[in-house]
Amino acid sequence: METKLSMKFAEWVGFFCLIVALVVLWQFRQVLLLLFTATVLAIAINSLVRRLQHYAEKRQLQLQRGRAVLLSLFIVLLLIVLF
Secondary structure: OOOOOOOOHHHHHHHHHHHHHHHHHHHOHHHHHHHHHHHHHHHHHHHHHHHHHHHHHHOOOOOOHHHHHHHHHHHHHHHHHHO
């Protein structure tokens, strides 16, 4: 009993498209990793800003969002430099 291992033209085209898609995704891996990292950092800094504003409200201080963002960025940069 013989088994045929031949592929039709449509299967070859599908296989070629799969290889091309994998190569394109591999080329964009650094960009995707940077976007993911930027998103995580933005969420972390935003939660720090909200905590600072909440803390200021409890103490009956006025801390505008812009100043809270600058203070948060300063804290993050300070932590990066220290470690």
